[in-house]
Amino acid sequence: MDLTILGWGDTGWGDEMFYGALMTLAVAACAYALGIAIGTGFAAMKLSGSVSLRVVADLYTTVVRGIPELLIIYLVFFGGGSVLRWVAKGIFGYGEFIDLPLFVTGMVCIGVSAGAYATEVIRGAVLAVPVGQIEAARAIGMSKSKRFWRILVPQVARYALPGLGNVWQLTLKETSLISVIGLVEIMRQATVGAGSTKEPFTFYITAFVLYLCLASLSNRGFIRAEVWANRGVRTT
């Protein structure tokens, strides 16, 4: 394995791979944030008394978790673009190609998928908080918002963190799928490097190491967060 081809600057691929890793991290982080927001919203819908909201949320999690992530990307990127152009041409008479911003499209696709998994994790975590505690809080006269922030949120975070850590790892790896729409992240950059130098092993090993670094570093973060969320909880 010749490591000089992974050098920095114009003579090596090191900088390209590094920027690819930054792109992976950026897409994953944004998609994850979107996923948590979606997950919180849909978990609330699932736990709400309204039947129609529950049906909508159930439909979302069933459909999104049931189809491959790649299909979501194809549907949004190619299908979404076509629909957009069709609307633009038919209604506004604008016949030019409308380019969907790659980063946003990729982030939305991954985020929508992460959201479905996050919904279930957060819903489970809310259900894990003993009802007695909410009743006790109400009994001592806590307001609704106080009950939410002081009783529910800290405990939901504690129960949800391990599951949300999984969702993060999943999100990180799913970003590799958006290389098909042309966003240059780790996987796309590795393919280009492998095809351009005929050294596939070097590039796929580099991609392997980069993913592993991102995953293990973020895993440490989640362990810390879990320790923090579990402070004050007796472990034995």
Add this chain to the structure above:
Amino acid sequence: MKTKLTIVAALAAAVLAGPAVAKDYKSITIATEGAYKPWNFKDASGKLVGFEIDFAEELCKRMGIKCKIVEQAWDGIIPSLKAGKYDAIIAGMSITEKRKKVITFSRDYLAGGGSFAVMKSSPIAGLKVMVSKVNLKDISAAEQGEIDALNKALAGKTIGVQTATTHENFVRKYLSKDIKIRTYDTQENLDLDLEAGRVDAALASMNYWVPLLKTDKGKDFSLLGPHLSGGVFGDGTGSGIRKEDQKLADMMSKAITSTLKDGSCATMATKWFGYDACSQP
């Protein structure tokens, strides 16, 4: 109610009508894969390079239009063309019937196909070639002469091909019955038997032989006979274009033919592939 209907009808008409005016091609965007050396790839500074980059720029010059070359992963290269992300694909794409169902192609610029190789020490190694390129699509008398010469040289000999390839289709269809055919699961095994003398000649793609002959492994081999392409070998490599842009495909084809006629395609191909991989004009 009536006005509402009129609006709906007008909208529907606008949607169904589509682009009525023929497009003027003043500037186009061309997609390439960027990961297929030496067709199209990237140097370490991240710049797109390769035969097809040079070739696309030359075509645009000849068509007198401005071109922007963008990279696109192979997986989405046809859907993105259809979605309008770019106007043409120049990415080592073989012209196939299946692809022709969804997009159209310019004429071919690279021939594809293959050639026989023998040991340099073989008695038939010096076989004279009158026509260096034989296109099986419509075989001229001179081209048929080359195939006959091959059959004569190989009469009574054993040849090898990799199994289930276009090369096997060629030997089954065009070689006479007194030539023994051995098939191999891998090209490497075929090379070993060619070296060992178990087969007298081997047929494989030009893009495989030419780089191999320059290495230590292939230094004892030499090519035999003409560069065979077309027909059972497929229709070569062309530029993929949306069906509604037939006019652009015709412009491309014209420009391609002119680069094939004046030898500029051959010059570029020799630079990147080490031999004249271009189609016949």
